Amino acid sequence: MRTIGILSFDDPKIDGSRKILHVDMDAFFASVEQRDNPAYRGKPVIIARHPKENSGKGVVSTASYEARKYGVHSAMSAAEAYRLCPQGIFVSGNYALYREVSEQVRGIFKRYTDIIEPLSIDEAFLDVTDNKKGIPYAMDVAKEIQETIYKELNLTCSIGVSYNKFIAKLASDYQKPFGMTVITPKRAIPFLEQLPIEDFYGVGTRSAEKMHELDIYTGADLKKLSQDECIRYFGKAGLALYERVRGVDDRPVKVTRIRKSIGKERTFYPFLYHxxxxxxxxxxxxxxxxxxxxxxxxxxxxxxxxxxxxxxxxxxxxxxxxxxxxx
Ligand SMILES: [Mg+2]
CATH class of the missing domain: 3.30.1490.100 (DNA polymerase, Y-family, little finger domain)
Known part of the structure; x- marks a missing residue:
């Protein structure tokens, strides 16, 4: 078994009022394929139909870490991925299987808590403040979950551990794959101050550009703005940013299921004739x-x-x- 990388900034005890984990499966679809097809292991696996079979119209949904070395990433067109990595193994996704594995992961979470909020098929927030096993340290819960997923499902995940969702989510991204990052309240502020503004969850490309125009490149720069300025420059999202950069995020982990469909409908009056x-x-x-x-x-x-x-x-x-x- 591989050793689990642990980056602990502080004492493992999270002394805030809540213990939140963000669990993110590593290159999920590609990892499932590599697990089930030994010939794919150690090779660049790209979840998308081969561009030659599909006139290049497919989109990459996941790239294995081997494929990422060539610059292939999700949301890229399959044609572009092929240009970057022609030797890549293109696999059209088996979404029913991924959903099933996602449910198995959820089953492991449920041994610890029922307060689970999936963000997508391969990541979720867990509130483990009062976990079913009565484990006092959030980091120990995270370690157990990571080991169990590895042992039972033969898949790796990265986990962020902190006292709120915003920081837990950032933390899970900090060390990937098979990483664990614990950010205690004491360490949250310096962590956020050094963080590039692009890495703030919720800051898109456009907001990042706007921030750069204002000479804001890191959390520390963002902190110099007053609450009024934040709202003036970034609207409603500005207030959230003002709080987040100070380590404040009171949003609860909401028990939900992943949305399976998205639609838009409207009724027209007057009618549409043409x-x-x-x-x-x-x-x-x-x-x-x-x-x-x-x-x-x-x-x-x-x-x-x-x-x-x-x-x-x-x-x-x-x-x-x-x-x-x-x-
Ligand atoms: Mg993931």
Missing amino acids: DNEVEETLRKLANSVSDALGKRDMHGKVVTLKFRNADFETVTRQTSLVDAISN
């Missing part, structure tokens, strides 16, 4: 669904179109795609 009106409207709705998918980093394989006429008759048409798409 084909081009319908087409234009459809395009707008499709764009907003695509944005919603993008925000959640989700892809879909089944596209459903619902249509209702003036007599309230509803017709739906559905098609299953070969590759999961997001736009």
Whole structure:
């Protein structure tokens, strides 16, 4: 068994009021494929249909760590991935299997807590403050979960341990793969101050550009803005940023299930009469669904179109795609 990397900034006891884990499976889909197909191990595995079979239209949903060395990453077009890594093993995803494995991971979480909030198929927040096994240190819970997933499912994950969701999420990213990072309240402030602004969860490319224009490159720079300035520059998100950079995030771990579908529908009055009106409207709705998918980093394989006429008759048409798409 590989040794588990532990980067502890401080005493392992989290002395805040809550103990939150963020568990993130390492290169999840690709790792499942490598686990089940020995020939793929140690090789660059790219979860996307081979661009030659699919006129280059596929999108990479996961790249194994070997493939990442070539610059291949998720959300990249399969054609681009092929240019960077022609020797890559392209595998069209087996999403039913990944969902099943995700449920097995969830089953392991449930031995410790029922307060589980999945962010996607391969990552979740866990509140282990009052865990079922009565383990006092959050870091020990994290270690057990990481070892159990490895032993029972033969997969690795990285875990961030802290006193709130924002910092736990950053922490799980800090050391990957098979890493564990513990950030106690005492260490949170220096950790956030040195953090590049791009790494703040919720700061997209556009906000990052805006920050650079304001000479903000790290958490420490961001901290120089007053609360009013934060709101003035970044709107509603500004208030959250003001709090987060100070290590404040009171959002609870919400017990939810992963969303399985995203849709957009509208009723029109006056009615739409012309084909081009319908087409234009459809395009707008499709764009907003695509944005919603993008925000959640989700892809879909089944596209459903619902249509209702003036007599309230509803017709739906559905098609299953070969590759999961997001736009
Ligand atoms: Mg992951």
